[in-house]
Amino acid sequence: MPNATYYKVLPPDNRTAGGLGQGGGVWWTEIAGIELQREIARLMDVPLVLRDRPHGKDSFDTHDYPVEPGEFDVVYCQLFECPQQRPDGWVYTMVSDYIGMNGLLDAFLDRVRPDLVISLQYPLEPPEFLEALPQLGKLPNLVEQCRQYGARVEYLPWFNAVNIESYCVDKPIAAMCTGKMSGTYPFRDAAWRYLQELNRPDIVLSGNATGSTFSLSDEDYHKALAQARYYFSGGIYDLQIPPKYYEVCNYGACLVSPPMPMMQVSGFVAGQTYLPIHSVDEIPMILQSDDWREIAIRGQHMVHKRHSITQRARDIIQIYHEMRG
Numbered sequence: 001m002p003n004a005t006y007y008k009v010l011p012p013d014n015r016t017a018g019g020l021g022q023g024g025g026v027w028w029t030e031i032a033g034i035e036l037q038r039e040i041a042r043l044m045d046v047p048l049v050l051r052d053r054p055h056g057k058d059s060f061d062t063h064d065y066p067v068e069p070g071e072f073d074v075v076y077c078q079l080f081e082c083p084q085q086r087p088d089g090w091v092y093t094m095v096s097d098y099i100g101m102n103g104l105l106d107a108f109l110d111r112v113r114p115d116l117v118i119s120l121q122y123p124l125e126p127p128e129f130l131e132a133l134p135q136l137g138k139l140p141n142l143v144e145q146c147r148q149y150g151a152r153v154e155y156l157p158w159f160n161a162v163n164i165e166s167y168c169v170d171k172p173i174a175a176m177c178t179g180k181m182s183g184t185y186p187f188r189d190a191a192w193r194y195l196q197e198l199n200r201p202d203i204v205l206s207g208n209a210t211g212s213t214f215s216l217s218d219e220d221y222h223k224a225l226a227q228a229r230y231y232f233s234g235g236i237y238d239l240q241i242p243p244k245y246y247e248v249c250n251y252g253a254c255l256v257s258p259p260m261p262m263m264q265v266s267g268f269v270a271g272q273t274y275l276p277i278h279s280v281d282e283i284p285m286i287l288q289s290d291d292w293r294e295i296a297i298r299g300q301h302m303v304h305k306r307h308s309i310t311q312r313a314r315d316i317i318q319i320y321h322e323m324r325g
Protein backbone atom coordinates (compact mmCIF):
# COMPACT_ATOMS: atom_id res chain seq x y z
CA MET A 1 0.00 0.00 0.00
CA PRO A 2 1.55 3.36 -1.01
CA ASN A 3 1.96 6.09 1.60
CA ALA A 4 2.42 9.82 1.77
CA THR A 5 4.83 10.73 4.54
CA TYR A 6 6.34 13.79 6.14
CA TYR A 7 9.62 13.11 7.89
CA LYS A 8 10.09 16.15 10.09
CA VAL A 9 7.50 17.92 12.18
CA LEU A 10 8.90 20.62 14.46
CA PRO A 11 8.39 20.03 18.19
CA PRO A 12 5.26 21.91 19.37
CA ASP A 13 7.24 24.44 21.44
CA ASN A 14 9.21 25.52 18.38
CA ARG A 15 6.53 25.65 15.72
CA THR A 16 6.07 29.42 15.98
CA ALA A 17 9.71 30.08 15.01
CA GLY A 18 9.75 31.96 11.74
CA GLY A 19 6.50 33.78 12.45
CA LEU A 20 2.76 33.31 12.59
CA GLY A 21 0.40 33.88 9.71
CA GLN A 22 0.44 33.05 6.05
CA GLY A 23 3.88 31.77 5.05
CA GLY A 24 5.26 31.84 8.61
CA GLY A 25 6.83 29.00 10.57
CA VAL A 26 3.48 27.69 11.80
CA TRP A 27 2.11 27.66 8.24
CA TRP A 28 5.08 25.62 7.02
CA THR A 29 4.75 23.06 9.78
CA GLU A 30 1.02 22.80 10.37
CA ILE A 31 -0.35 23.53 6.89
CA ALA A 32 2.33 22.56 4.36
CA GLY A 33 3.91 19.86 6.49
CA ILE A 34 0.82 18.23 7.99
CA GLU A 35 -2.54 19.37 6.59
CA LEU A 36 -1.47 19.31 2.93
CA GLN A 37 -0.01 15.82 3.37
CA ARG A 38 -3.26 14.70 5.01
CA GLU A 39 -5.25 16.05 2.09
CA ILE A 40 -2.98 14.34 -0.44
CA ALA A 41 -3.32 11.03 1.41
CA ARG A 42 -7.12 11.46 1.65
CA LEU A 43 -7.49 12.12 -2.07
CA MET A 44 -5.18 9.23 -2.95
CA ASP A 45 -6.94 7.00 -0.41
CA VAL A 46 -3.67 5.87 1.14
CA PRO A 47 -2.33 5.72 4.71
CA LEU A 48 -0.32 8.69 5.98
CA VAL A 49 2.77 8.49 8.20
CA LEU A 50 3.84 11.63 10.08
CA ARG A 51 7.15 11.47 11.91
CA ASP A 52 8.06 13.89 14.68
CA ARG A 53 11.30 15.77 14.26
CA PRO A 54 13.53 15.08 17.29
CA HIS A 55 15.43 18.37 17.08
CA GLY A 56 15.48 21.80 15.52
CA LYS A 57 14.00 25.22 16.14
CA ASP A 58 13.04 26.49 12.68
CA SER A 59 12.77 25.60 9.01
CA PHE A 60 16.40 26.40 8.28
CA ASP A 61 17.97 24.03 10.79
CA THR A 62 19.89 21.74 8.40
CA HIS A 63 20.97 19.23 11.02
CA ASP A 64 20.95 15.77 9.43
CA TYR A 65 18.38 13.21 10.54
CA PRO A 66 18.06 9.48 9.87
CA VAL A 67 15.56 8.08 7.39
CA GLU A 68 13.69 5.03 8.58
CA PRO A 69 13.26 2.41 5.83
CA GLY A 70 9.78 2.00 4.44
CA GLU A 71 7.88 1.45 1.23
CA PHE A 72 6.66 5.00 0.80
CA ASP A 73 5.24 6.06 -2.54
CA VAL A 74 5.02 9.82 -1.94
CA VAL A 75 7.48 11.58 0.36
CA TYR A 76 7.49 15.26 1.36
CA CYS A 77 10.77 16.65 2.68
CA GLN A 78 10.79 20.24 3.83
CA LEU A 79 13.43 22.23 2.01
CA PHE A 80 16.92 22.63 3.52
CA GLU A 81 16.33 19.79 6.02
CA CYS A 82 18.67 17.08 4.79
CA PRO A 83 18.13 13.42 5.67
CA GLN A 84 21.21 11.20 5.89
CA GLN A 85 20.19 9.47 2.68
CA ARG A 86 17.54 9.87 0.02
CA PRO A 87 14.13 8.65 1.21
CA ASP A 88 12.27 5.88 -0.62
CA GLY A 89 9.67 6.65 -3.24
CA TRP A 90 8.76 9.80 -5.16
CA VAL A 91 10.13 12.80 -3.28
CA TYR A 92 8.97 16.40 -3.51
CA THR A 93 9.64 19.68 -1.74
CA MET A 94 8.54 23.34 -1.90
CA VAL A 95 10.62 26.51 -2.10
CA SER A 96 9.62 30.08 -1.26
CA ASP A 97 12.58 32.32 -0.40
CA TYR A 98 15.24 31.60 -2.98
CA ILE A 99 17.32 34.72 -3.70
CA GLY A 100 20.48 34.38 -1.64
CA MET A 101 19.66 30.79 -0.66
CA ASN A 102 20.63 28.96 -3.84
CA GLY A 103 23.80 27.70 -2.11
CA LEU A 104 21.73 26.01 0.61
CA LEU A 105 19.50 24.56 -2.08
CA ASP A 106 22.49 22.94 -3.78
CA ALA A 107 23.29 20.96 -0.62
CA PHE A 108 19.68 19.81 -0.33
CA LEU A 109 19.40 18.82 -3.99
CA ASP A 110 22.65 16.89 -3.86
CA ARG A 111 21.58 14.88 -0.79
CA VAL A 112 17.87 14.39 -1.35
CA ARG A 113 17.62 14.35 -5.18
CA PRO A 114 13.89 15.25 -5.14
CA ASP A 115 11.79 14.34 -8.15
CA LEU A 116 9.80 17.58 -7.91
CA VAL A 117 10.53 21.06 -6.58
CA ILE A 118 7.48 23.30 -6.27
CA SER A 119 8.05 27.05 -6.55
CA LEU A 120 5.54 28.92 -4.41
CA GLN A 121 6.57 32.37 -5.58
CA TYR A 122 9.83 32.51 -7.54
CA PRO A 123 9.38 33.08 -11.31
CA LEU A 124 10.36 30.14 -13.49
CA GLU A 125 11.78 32.59 -16.04
CA PRO A 126 13.18 35.39 -13.87
CA PRO A 127 14.68 38.59 -15.30
CA GLU A 128 18.46 38.59 -15.31
CA PHE A 129 18.64 41.71 -13.14
CA LEU A 130 16.23 43.99 -11.29
CA GLU A 131 16.99 47.53 -12.42
CA ALA A 132 15.45 49.03 -9.28
CA LEU A 133 17.55 46.74 -7.01
CA PRO A 134 20.99 46.37 -8.63
CA GLN A 135 22.44 45.32 -5.26
CA LEU A 136 20.83 41.90 -5.71
CA GLY A 137 23.13 41.20 -8.65
CA LYS A 138 22.31 38.58 -11.24
CA LEU A 139 19.21 36.65 -10.25
CA PRO A 140 19.54 32.87 -9.95
CA ASN A 141 17.57 30.49 -12.16
CA LEU A 142 15.68 27.91 -10.10
CA VAL A 143 14.75 25.71 -13.07
CA GLU A 144 18.32 25.45 -14.33
CA GLN A 145 19.72 24.76 -10.87
CA CYS A 146 17.26 21.95 -10.17
CA ARG A 147 17.69 20.44 -13.63
CA GLN A 148 21.35 19.74 -12.85
CA TYR A 149 20.18 17.32 -10.14
CA GLY A 150 17.41 15.72 -12.17
CA ALA A 151 14.59 17.60 -10.42
CA ARG A 152 11.54 18.95 -12.22
CA VAL A 153 10.29 22.40 -11.18
CA GLU A 154 6.63 23.42 -11.26
CA TYR A 155 5.04 26.71 -10.21
CA LEU A 156 2.20 26.06 -7.77
CA PRO A 157 1.55 29.21 -5.71
CA TRP A 158 0.79 29.68 -2.03
CA PHE A 159 -2.58 28.36 -0.88
CA ASN A 160 -5.09 29.02 1.89
CA ALA A 161 -5.79 26.40 4.53
CA VAL A 162 -9.48 27.41 4.73
CA ASN A 163 -11.73 29.17 2.23
CA ILE A 164 -13.46 32.14 3.89
CA GLU A 165 -16.94 31.68 2.46
CA SER A 166 -18.50 34.84 3.95
CA TYR A 167 -18.25 38.18 2.15
CA CYS A 168 -18.69 41.51 3.92
CA VAL A 169 -20.70 43.79 1.60
CA ASP A 170 -20.51 46.78 3.95
CA LYS A 171 -16.84 47.75 4.05
CA PRO A 172 -16.22 50.70 6.41
CA ILE A 173 -12.41 50.48 6.10
CA ALA A 174 -11.21 52.41 3.05
CA ALA A 175 -7.77 50.83 2.88
CA MET A 176 -5.19 48.65 4.62
CA CYS A 177 -1.44 48.23 4.38
CA THR A 178 0.28 45.87 6.81
CA GLY A 179 3.23 43.53 7.20
CA LYS A 180 6.98 43.77 6.94
CA MET A 181 8.18 47.09 5.56
CA SER A 182 11.70 47.48 4.19
CA GLY A 183 13.76 47.35 1.03
CA THR A 184 12.59 43.75 0.65
CA TYR A 185 9.14 45.15 -0.19
CA PRO A 186 9.90 48.41 -2.06
CA PHE A 187 6.38 49.33 -3.21
CA ARG A 188 4.64 48.14 -0.05
CA ASP A 189 7.01 50.29 2.01
CA ALA A 190 6.35 53.34 -0.20
CA ALA A 191 2.56 52.85 -0.06
CA TRP A 192 2.65 52.42 3.72
CA ARG A 193 4.53 55.69 4.15
CA TYR A 194 2.18 57.50 1.75
CA LEU A 195 -0.92 56.24 3.55
CA GLN A 196 0.52 57.31 6.90
CA GLU A 197 0.76 60.86 5.61
CA LEU A 198 -2.96 60.85 4.79
CA ASN A 199 -3.70 60.35 8.51
CA ARG A 200 -7.21 59.01 7.91
CA PRO A 201 -9.14 57.10 10.60
CA ASP A 202 -10.64 54.78 7.97
CA ILE A 203 -7.20 53.51 6.87
CA VAL A 204 -5.68 50.62 8.87
CA LEU A 205 -1.88 50.43 9.00
CA SER A 206 0.22 47.90 10.88
CA GLY A 207 3.82 47.29 9.94
CA ASN A 208 7.49 47.78 10.67
CA ALA A 209 10.84 47.16 9.03
CA THR A 210 11.60 43.83 10.71
CA GLY A 211 8.14 42.27 10.80
CA SER A 212 8.72 41.25 14.43
CA THR A 213 5.74 43.01 16.05
CA PHE A 214 2.51 44.47 14.72
CA SER A 215 -0.21 46.60 16.27
CA LEU A 216 -2.93 44.18 15.15
CA SER A 217 -3.51 40.71 16.54
CA ASP A 218 -4.17 37.92 14.02
CA GLU A 219 -7.87 38.09 14.91
CA ASP A 220 -8.08 41.87 14.46
CA TYR A 221 -6.08 41.69 11.24
CA HIS A 222 -8.44 39.17 9.67
CA LYS A 223 -11.50 41.07 10.89
CA ALA A 224 -10.16 44.26 9.32
CA LEU A 225 -9.33 42.45 6.05
CA ALA A 226 -12.94 41.38 5.68
CA GLN A 227 -14.07 45.00 6.16
CA ALA A 228 -11.48 46.64 3.90
CA ARG A 229 -12.24 47.92 0.43
CA TYR A 230 -8.64 48.12 -0.76
CA TYR A 231 -5.47 46.43 0.41
CA PHE A 232 -2.30 48.12 -0.84
CA SER A 233 0.82 45.99 -1.07
CA GLY A 234 3.83 45.07 -3.14
CA GLY A 235 5.71 41.88 -3.76
CA ILE A 236 9.02 40.59 -2.45
CA TYR A 237 11.57 42.76 -4.24
CA ASP A 238 8.52 43.71 -6.37
CA LEU A 239 9.28 40.44 -8.15
CA GLN A 240 7.64 37.62 -6.19
CA ILE A 241 4.00 37.28 -5.11
CA PRO A 242 3.93 36.91 -1.31
CA PRO A 243 1.51 34.61 0.56
CA LYS A 244 -0.33 37.68 1.82
CA TYR A 245 -1.94 38.24 -1.61
CA TYR A 246 -3.89 34.98 -1.44
CA GLU A 247 -4.95 35.70 2.13
CA VAL A 248 -6.12 39.24 1.27
CA CYS A 249 -8.35 38.00 -1.55
CA ASN A 250 -9.61 35.10 0.57
CA TYR A 251 -11.04 37.57 3.10
CA GLY A 252 -12.69 39.66 0.38
CA ALA A 253 -10.51 42.77 0.15
CA CYS A 254 -9.57 44.22 -3.24
CA LEU A 255 -5.85 43.73 -3.77
CA VAL A 256 -3.96 46.76 -5.12
CA SER A 257 -0.49 45.86 -6.36
CA PRO A 258 2.08 46.62 -9.04
CA PRO A 259 2.06 43.97 -11.79
CA MET A 260 4.65 41.20 -11.32
CA PRO A 261 5.89 38.34 -13.55
CA MET A 262 3.66 35.53 -12.23
CA MET A 263 0.49 37.53 -11.58
CA GLN A 264 -1.65 36.35 -14.50
CA VAL A 265 -0.61 32.69 -14.32
CA SER A 266 -1.52 32.83 -10.60
CA GLY A 267 -5.01 34.14 -11.40
CA PHE A 268 -4.37 37.80 -10.63
CA VAL A 269 -5.74 39.48 -13.75
CA ALA A 270 -5.43 43.28 -13.91
CA GLY A 271 -8.79 44.98 -13.50
CA GLN A 272 -10.52 41.64 -12.93
CA THR A 273 -9.18 40.00 -9.77
CA TYR A 274 -6.77 42.73 -8.62
CA LEU A 275 -6.27 46.44 -9.25
CA PRO A 276 -2.89 47.36 -10.78
CA ILE A 277 -0.95 50.39 -9.53
CA HIS A 278 2.34 51.84 -10.74
CA SER A 279 2.91 54.82 -8.43
CA VAL A 280 1.79 55.90 -4.97
CA ASP A 281 0.47 59.06 -6.64
CA GLU A 282 -2.44 56.93 -7.88
CA ILE A 283 -3.60 56.14 -4.33
CA PRO A 284 -6.00 59.12 -3.85
CA MET A 285 -7.78 58.34 -7.11
CA ILE A 286 -8.11 54.67 -6.15
CA LEU A 287 -9.52 55.53 -2.73
CA GLN A 288 -12.25 57.61 -4.40
CA SER A 289 -13.22 54.84 -6.82
CA ASP A 290 -15.71 52.00 -6.47
CA ASP A 291 -13.58 49.49 -8.39
CA TRP A 292 -13.39 47.29 -5.29
CA ARG A 293 -17.09 46.39 -5.54
CA GLU A 294 -16.59 43.96 -8.42
CA ILE A 295 -12.88 43.16 -8.14
CA ALA A 296 -12.94 42.09 -4.48
CA ILE A 297 -15.61 39.44 -4.91
CA ARG A 298 -14.02 38.11 -8.10
CA GLY A 299 -10.65 37.90 -6.34
CA GLN A 300 -12.22 35.94 -3.51
CA HIS A 301 -13.87 33.49 -5.90
CA MET A 302 -10.58 33.08 -7.77
CA VAL A 303 -8.51 32.07 -4.75
CA HIS A 304 -11.24 29.72 -3.55
CA LYS A 305 -11.20 27.93 -6.89
CA ARG A 306 -7.46 27.93 -7.61
CA HIS A 307 -5.66 28.26 -4.28
CA SER A 308 -7.41 26.13 -1.69
CA ILE A 309 -5.57 23.35 0.12
CA THR A 310 -7.70 20.75 -1.68
CA GLN A 311 -6.90 22.18 -5.09
CA ARG A 312 -3.19 22.29 -4.30
CA ALA A 313 -3.27 18.64 -3.22
CA ARG A 314 -4.97 17.77 -6.52
CA ASP A 315 -2.32 19.71 -8.45
CA ILE A 316 0.48 17.76 -6.76
CA ILE A 317 -1.27 14.41 -7.31
CA GLN A 318 -1.73 15.21 -11.00
CA ILE A 319 1.99 15.99 -11.40
CA TYR A 320 2.83 12.81 -9.49
CA HIS A 321 0.76 10.68 -11.90
CA GLU A 322 2.27 12.47 -14.92
CA MET A 323 5.80 11.79 -13.69
CA ARG A 324 5.12 8.20 -12.68
CA GLY A 325 3.48 7.48 -16.04
